[in-house]
Amino acid sequence: MKSQEDLTRVMETYGDMVRRICFVHLKNRHDTEDVFQNVYMKYLLHTTSFETAEHEKSWFVRVTINACTDWLRSLARRKWVPLDVIAEESDSLDSPSAEILEIVLKLPEKYRNVIYLHYYEEYTASEIAGILGKKENTIYTWLSRAKGILREKLGGEWA
Amino acid sequence: MNENNKIRQSLNGVRATEEMKKNTLQYLLKKAEDIKPDSSTPKTGTPPQPFQRHHRLKYVLTAVCIFLFLGIGGYSVYRQPVSYISIDVNPSIELGINRFGRVVSADAYNDDGQLVLQTLSLKNAPYVQAIDTLLANESASGFLNEDSLLVFTVVSSQYASILENLNAAAFSRNYETCMYTSDTSCMEEAHRHAMSFGKYRGYQELSQYDASVTIEECHNMTMKEIHDRIESCHGHQGGSGLQHHGISPMGTPVPVQPASPNPADPGHHGKCHKQGG
Numbered sequence: 001m002k003s004q005e006d007l008t009r010v011m012e013t014y015g016d017m018v019r020r021i022c023f024v025h026l027k028n029r030h031d032t033e034d035v036f037q038n039v040y041m042k043y044l045l046h047t048t049s050f051e052t053a054e055h056e057k058s059w060f061v062r063v064t065i066n067a068c069t070d071w072l073r074s075l076a077r078r079k080w081v082p083l084d085v086i087a088e089e090s091d092s093l094d095s096p097s098a099e100i101l102e103i104v105l106k107l108p109e110k111y112r113n114v115i116y117l118h119y120y121e122e123y124t125a126s127e128i129a130g131i132l133g134k135k136e137n138t139i140y141t142w143l144s145r146a147k148g149i150l151r152e153k154l155g156g157e158w159a
Numbered sequence: 160m161n162e163n164n165k166i167r168q169s170l171n172g173v174r175a176t177e178e179m180k181k182n183t184l185q186y187l188l189k190k191a192e193d194i195k196p197d198s199s200t201p202k203t204g205t206p207p208q209p210f211q212r213h214h215r216l217k218y219v220l221t222a223v224c225i226f227l228f229l230g231i232g233g234y235s236v237y238r239q240p241v242s243y244i245s246i247d248v249n250p251s252i253e254l255g256i257n258r259f260g261r262v263v264s265a266d267a268y269n270d271d272g273q274l275v276l277q278t279l280s281l282k283n284a285p286y287v288q289a290i291d292t293l294l295a296n297e298s299a300s301g302f303l304n305e306d307s308l309l310v311f312t313v314v315s316s317q318y319a320s321i322l323e324n325l326n327a328a329a330f331s332r333n334y335e336t337c338m339y340t341s342d343t344s345c346m347e348e349a350h351r352h353a354m355s356f357g358k359y360r361g362y363q364e365l366s367q368y369d370a371s372v373t374i375e376e377c378h379n380m381t382m383k384e385i386h387d388r389i390e391s392c393h394g395h396q397g398g399s400g401l402q403h404h405g406i407s408p409m410g411t412p413v414p415v416q417p418a419s420p421n422p423a424d425p426g427h428h429g430k431c432h433k434q435g436g
Contacts, residue, residue, distance in 0.1 A: 002191070007187055008184065015179075020170055037183050094172075100166065101169050104166070104169075115166065
């Protein structure tokens with residue numbers, strides 16, 4: 001069983017990351033809070049120890065993505081309303097950020113995952129392939145297509 | 160600003176709030192306490208979390224799969240014949256019997272047999288009852304009368320109990336009957352000649368005494384005619400206390416109690432008897 005210190009540590013270390021992954025997947029803050037709790041509940045029940053800190057981080061990434069997917073699937077909440085979730089974060093987002101995120105959140109789920117993991121968490125395509133259980137070439141393709149969409153929508157340095 | 164920084168910056172504002180962390184931590188600590196006393200017993204009164212509902216669905220689906228598997232498996236076992244009874248008068252009909260003693264197939268091997276089966280539904284009935292129904296119909300149709308010979312031939316690993324049941328049934332007392340055993344290779348050979356294995360056994364016996372007989376000839380003969388010809392060749396003339404021991408390719412004695420036992424002839428494989436009536 002995990003100690004309170006350990007739970008506090010992973011909360012501080014990965015809380016923001018888990019929150020962001022939920023943000024790029026889920027419809028509103030209420031869903032995010034539920035999935036956020038579920039992810040940490042899975043950690044509480046996880047009995048195998050992690051070999052490295054990197055291993056632990058990738059476990060959180062994978063579990064959070066799966067938890068979001070399961071949540072959307074189980075509740076049939078596939079209808080995506082990015083403006084709602086952005087409006088909820090309006091206090092912490094400036095206008096350009098909100099514009100970029102709106103485009104990002106409109107991407108298909110698989111593209112959202114690779115864009116977040118690559119650009120924010122700075123994982124390589126090979127590492128993303130390991131986390132998502134896909135072939136490296138598939139990740140390259142998804143990244144390329146996602147970038148293409150962003151370039152088309154945002155222009156500027158994406159062009 | 161490059162694209163990398165743009166994405167990073169736009170997402171930087173999205174963070175787990177202190178309230179969210181605090182609530183989750185409290186929730187986890189409460190759960191940890193609930194789990195500690197007995198991890199195998201879930202607390203009652205706690206609303207199910209999504210992952211618990213997910214597991215419950217898996218159990219339900221597993222139970223449904225097991226139920227379907229057993230249902231389909233059980234039905235396959237039920238449908239599988241393990242014994243066969245050939246009933247030959249002139250109509251030649253074979254019944255497939257499952258391990259529960261119920262008829263799962265009924266096949267006619269001549270026109271008269273097809274005529275009889277057209278009006279009957281024998282499937283799923285206990286085999287003795289099915290034969291009773293069949294004979295009542297044959298009798299009504301005029302195929303079975305006091306001069307007819309009713310021949311039962313059994314292919315089964317449980318032939319002893321089947322013959323015993325047939326012997327004990329009312330129809331065995333009401334008609335002149337013969338009972339034989341056979342085997343699956345003989346049955347397959349009979350089917351290659353489009354003949355029931357009961358009639359084919361009769362043909363095999365007759366051909367031992369009369370090499371000129373052909374299978375086509377036997378196709379058009381009733382069991383009584385085949386039997387009379389065997390008797391004629393064998394030099395025995397049947398009477399009211401007819402005793403004939405047919406030759407079964409199976410090579411094992413039929414363990415039924417004969418109506419008129421012949422102690423001098425204990426090792427034969429078939430039995431005929433006619434009850435006075």
